Amino acid sequence: MIRKVKITTAAEVAASIPNNSTILSTGFSMVGVAEEIYQKIEECFLETGTPRDLTFIHSAGQSDTRRGMEHFAHVPLLKRIIGTHWGLSPKIEELIKQNKVEAFCLPMGQILSMYKAAASGKPGVLSEIGLSTFIDPRLEGGKMNQKAIDSGFEVVQYHPFNDKDYLFYPSLTFDLYLGRGTTADEYGNITMEDECAKLEVMSAVQAVKASGGRVIFQVKKIVQGNTLKPKEVVIPRIFVDEVVLCENPTENHRMTSLAYYDPHLLGEIEEPLSINREIKGLDMKKLIGRRAVMEVKLGDTVNLGVGIPGDSVGSIIGEERMDGQVSLSVEVGTIGGIAIGGGDFGVTKNPEAIIDNSYKFDYYNGCGVDVTFMGAAEIDSEGNVNVSKFGHRSPGCGGFIDITQSAKKVVFCSTFTSGGLAIEIENGKILIKKEGKFKKFVNKVQQITFNGKFAAASQQPVLIITERAVLQLTPRGMELIEIAPGIDLTKDVLEQMDFVPLISPNLKLMDERVYYLGLMHLATQFNRNE
Template sequence: MNNKVITKEAAAELIRDNSTICTVGMTLVSASESILSSIEKRFLDTDSPRNLTLVHAAGQSDRNRGIQHLAHPGLVKRIIGSHWGLAPKWMEMISGNQVEAYCLPQGQMVHLYSAMAAGLPGRLSPVGLNTFIDPRIEGGKMNSCTKENIVEVVKFKDKEYIFYPSIPLDTLIIRGTSADPKGNLTTDEEAMKLEVLPAVLAAKRFGARVIAQVKYLVEGGSLDPKSVVVPGDFIDNIVICDNPERDHRQTSSWYYDPAYCGKIRVSPQQETSKAPLDIRKIIGRRAVDFIKPGAIINLGTGIPNDVIGQIVKEKEMESDVTITVESGIYGGLQSGGIDFGIGRNLSAMISHQDQMLYYNGAGVDITYMGAGELDRNGNVNATRLGSQCTGAGGFIDITQNARHVVFCSTFTTKGLEIELNDGKLNIVKEGHIKKLVNTVNQISYSGKLAVEKSQKMHFVTERAVFEMTDKGIMLIEIAPGIDLEKDILQLMEFKPLISEKLKTMPMNIFTA
């Protein structure tokens, strides 16, 4: 078949009831908006397709679009993904038991695609042991209506691993920039490389249909073969986006900026100005002090990605450190919030899958991650905050293998207000919710495993810094102006060890 072009409505009609579909993207980057919104419209108009299983590695939404289009009871009966922090409809459906929901580590899912493509029954990995992914704890099940264990613990040569089984696919939905009539696909203007080809090959192993949304249909034979990410033989249908500014955006905040796909480098005058000195920047300033020259670091979503890169730049440390993000970007200036995972003036961009190979194997020198709760055993929860099931994303893959993990978090939350006076911190209004608790709501990071591996771990807040030791969590620093008993110990559900050399955090952290 030479011409594979179909309409978005025709693409939606190809999705069968009770089938398993897989989508590729991260945040809103490479989300196939035309196809996803057409599936939603078909369901709302005709009550079909129904009872789908949705598989996705990274979170794919900006709170409004992406896989949010599929968040309807009856449309999807089971979701197997990694992150829904920017998908409020999915979090609501999961917490309301309207869908069976499994959270698996993002890196393990992209690696699973390769195992599936190779005809293997699944993937063995130590990633996820001793966390909520471990079937002896929760098995990745995110609500009470999810009953079946889809992962298992196995022993191989006297070591424990989690077995992640292959998932037979019926339809894969991907996105590219250009395609020719035969389906040869490029991703030149996309802001990430992602795991497009491994997912395509995984789909083909099961005889699945591959549908690609593109911005441009180009003449046959006009594409540079080196720029072709997916050969046309593996693509069944092409949907040309009819409204690219709305439905084929490079990312949520930008329709197209050549700096985000490496086509140009912007001048320093166009880069973001200094961030204001607020509570997030205070935490980031202290966290950055752990960096040693030559370090390769990772930035997780939230406080780390939003402020660490800017602080490194302000401190003129760029030549001393290499910043990476799980999407596959190196260096540059990272965007944050709903545009997590992209950056300008990058030094390199590799695929999502290759980045996770590095994080899972060698591991970064330091990873900076956000956190919701810390308990007396050094366990951290970043995946189930109250009733909100945000999911893990790349959190477990990265934290379990990094040499040094630095969690960045406010000490309390919901209503916390501070002020700075002459290099001292004053708590104007305390947060209503404690973050240092007896037992975390969900184990996203295992303190026990960290101690067994002799992994360095610090928990940095605006008023205190804690360190994981083999005897438990130890308070090692407090902010100037903070009362140890009133502002720290009374607001913890457990009593930490207190260092005999308890220090005061440097006053310049709290000075504009």
């Protein structure tokens, strides 16, 4: 007789977690996050002082600034965090900055591969991804604060092999998996029909089982055994130890941070394309995104990163009727459709396909997208880019390193300065009404998330696109190649940089179409060049 899975509550799970446990959890922003279990862990700690000294391991940020893994932002509840991104987790970031928890950052694709290695009993992952960045032990070894340095714990090793440089990411062991599905049957088979991303759930679950750990899923529904369609079962019962039936799914089992349920994100129904065709003004993100989209060629596979790219490039491709001519890709696992930015970055309306994100990173690392659009917090004269640790922020790298090191072309999208920058557009010219307080083009970046010399040695095309200028990476450093109409080269560009870039002898104006409201007719240009 098939055993029935243990059905429990989130509070019972929280009370059963031993001190010093290592928890592996899946989620992306608030997609796939076992929010009710997280809440009860926090409540249990605040009421009883346990569990404590936990190690929390995650491949993507799991928060919307107030929920998700923010519930773990207490000491001594949390001892160590090994993850990729904390940009939407201000309390976690504060603990890292104040040196109250050991914080280790790894590239998203590599931590996903580490799960697969652990699941199959392998010692770890040998990879070139992370070389010459802050992940490399010859620089920082992924350690985000002094507490991590002092711990003596290592998450990555430098490992030359066959006269080539590699990094070795050793497999980890886990005590507990916390994840989410939509429906469980009474035997513990799990489906994900209302989840808008598959995430890396199977790899994570198998890694925990290989370690002898417990696997727990939060679900919205429990049904009779043998009533789920076998091909819809994402996690078979043999991997599942316990199931938590969510008591408040409207708040604690939402499809995304903003939506309890949206069939457009599943591809079950399609939002009319006309909704995404309206051009609604020209702000800085829009200007940068419009110039960036000009770097796309017919048939390209494109990746969108968080920030300006995720917030603008996808919608501009839709406005320009280019969505049938390129393939948009977001790291959470969606292909095609209309990428959503902001707090729900990672999900897509009208997706063509939704695949396991560990497979998506196999593609990113192995084949490399044709062009990736990424944000940038700091850029220096050597073309190094920092997005992971700057000023008082420690957001981490997410999938940035995997994607940028492997992409055939990298386009960084950034405002020229930050901190109060204000502009106006008049008659196709850009006017700087208020300059930003902080320069983004600096003498030396605080942390190397992208290594300019490494990219130049690989002859990888790299552009930095801003609202007022475009620079490209050359073997001799950063070269200014375009400035916007209305911009003064000395006052608005050179004086707002901590270094003097090379200036192209063919310096030209940025395409004037960027600065006029209305279509740029890029799809027509595609057709002419076909």
